[in-house]
Amino acid sequence: MTNKIRIDDLAEPRLTPAQEAALAYGEAQLVDLSVDAVLAAAVQASGLDDFGPDDFRERLALWLSEMNEDDERTGLGRMSMFGDCVRHAVNRLRIHDLLKRHPEIHDVPIERPVVVVGLPRSGTTHLVNLIAADKRFRSMPLWESREPVPDQRETVPPGGVDPRWDRCNKAWEAARSALPLLASMHPMDPDHVHEELALELPDFSSYHIEWAARCPGWRDYYLSHDQTPHYAYLRTVLQILQWRRPRERWVLKSPQHLEQLGPLMTTFPDATVVVTHRDPVSVIQSTATMMTYSARLHYGHTRPDWYVEYWADRIRRLLDSAVRDRDLLPVDRTVDVRFHEFMADEMGTVERIYDAAGLELTPEARAQVVAYRDDHPRGRDGQIVYDLRADFAVDPQEVRAPFRSYIERFGVREEVR
Template sequence: MTLDVNELVQSACKKAGADDFGEGAWHEGLERLVDALNTEAALNEAGVTFAARDLRQQLVNRLHIVAYRNANPQVAEADITPPVVIVGHGRTGTTILHDLMAQDPISRSPLTWEVERPFPPPETATYDSDPRIDAVEARLAAVDRALPALRGMHLMGARNGQECVCITSSDFRSTLFGTQYRVPSYVKWLLDDADMAPAYRWHRQFLQHLAARHPAQRWVLKSPGHIWSLGALLDEYPEALLIQTHRDPLRTIASTASMFATLQGTTSDSTDMREIAAEWADYIFDGLDRSVSARRDGTVPADRVVDIHFGQFMAEPFGTVRSVYERLGLDFTPDIEGRMRTFLAENPQNKHGGHRYTFAATGLDEGEFRERARGYQDYFDVPSEALQ
């Protein structure tokens, strides 16, 4: 059983009752992704079913968003206030930082439920009681039952902040697909050759759609995917304020490989942890090198970015967030800190058992990769951590 682009598109149009997908760049990404899924991912039967359902839903979401925008042209006029964007690699504290900053009443993060099910646009009056919240919670509960280890690796919830890679998934330019499936040809195209400008234009349209009936004063966004395309991000949002999180890359690689092996193990019966680690080590270092270059050549202006080191953040989360607010010129009030403290108390780091992993399990040579990390670690003064 294989996936077919035409069948996916036709069935999505039928389900949505529409056929206008907006800007056409999405089609190349879908074609490349489907080809990689058919030829590289070694999908099992459940994997094919899951991928087909996921891709079809992404297409349906896109059709609905474009149709709503066409019927309500004022949506396209909505201004997106320069967002705060967390751009660190995954496994560096981005999720908890994102969730803490989302406790600020002035800030709004795209929540999991509204990103998964964006149509119709959420409304202020029912934002906390929309029936889609319970529907998404039920889906996440099913994931938890099937993959109990995942919840200890990554905080999930319908009301938790969602990553931008889940928004650009419906433009089919997203590293998210490379985490769920082994699709190296697609990821290499995405990182090296794909024009990311359409993805960020779609990203803006998605935020405008979410804000159509529930306006946002300030968006707080995050995604590890931004690290590879900082120029395209800032071309679309030139006044954005960036936060880059930093951690020993060898710890990042080990944690990432462990998590992705867990994810891919549900859709393929031939998952290889060491293969995943080798593949993603290259991607991770490429992203880190690009972030260094972006600082050196001025793509990311020094006055528009603040750096956070993982160890310091974990040791002093509220002091770190306070310093971020000060650097970005934002107000950090006692009320905001109180909300953040309540959230962290209700969601401690090891609430669901934590994430256990080792660098040894990656099969990578510590000395070789420590040397490879030197340029990034020296530039951002990132300390090495003890490895297992």
């Protein structure tokens, strides 16, 4: 029986001793959230100094300025942002260095990927991990997404553990210790298949930072700029990963693609696109709960009302863009997956996707997918009980109202009443 978990302290968190200690430590640190400080730390950490084209500095500066201008950001939150930006900058240095030494990587083909596109919290993670269980596919585990190019100064002994995996695992264990319920909402263990969106971070773009900070200024900047160059950067990093460990085809996924179907199809014109659909109210209450829960470490006030308003608007923007650009998707290579149908028949959903992708679901591949499904039942780390009314003082029907046409067009089943 699944363990039901109710979070009843979103607005006024009851901090654990470990959380209080972490926050106190963060407040005692001086963090210079400037472009120069981030890049200097990256140069020192990597031993490299060529970042390539410097247009990224403007985007990095905007990320950092939103943190500097937010009086509610905790010292720990500032430390977290600084550390993430340094890691992205180190990755940029290593990527640029590798491409200079191996320009043939630019010729590596990325052909006929299967791309899962859908709202956050709509089953995309489970679906992409199911497909990735078929070993013919190339996918990107979280540890590889965090450091796509290894540090040349490190070696992996035969049969040994990649230092990148070890660092990722330590980060995950630290996150679980600091936020114990995170695994029940969004597991981030090193081997789970992650979003290729992470490969845009060394170029300091994507909507990813919206999951880490309150940054409406970045949202507006990102939405007002053509993302095609950053998708091209993403593809180049995929070529690096393919060059290092090739497979027949890639399986990818990111909710961001909903509002970037043009750049997505320009970058991967022969892709099979899987579009997941779920009641937007379920998505919003799940997202707002997760973000508010995490905010207890990064902000002085968790502000549940801010998160539900922000993500209700953000989900609307994602869906409006997806509906607007729907005609950009190839009719014969697009599969719509409704959440309730996926939950009722996971293997049937996988079969439909393979048919559209022109790929045989061989007995061996089926066995691999089934084994993953059986080993990863829904709610195995506990199941959070979400309550939009109690936690956010919001009527689900009011939240759903802007999405009526989307729900009717795609036959989405209402889950929250």
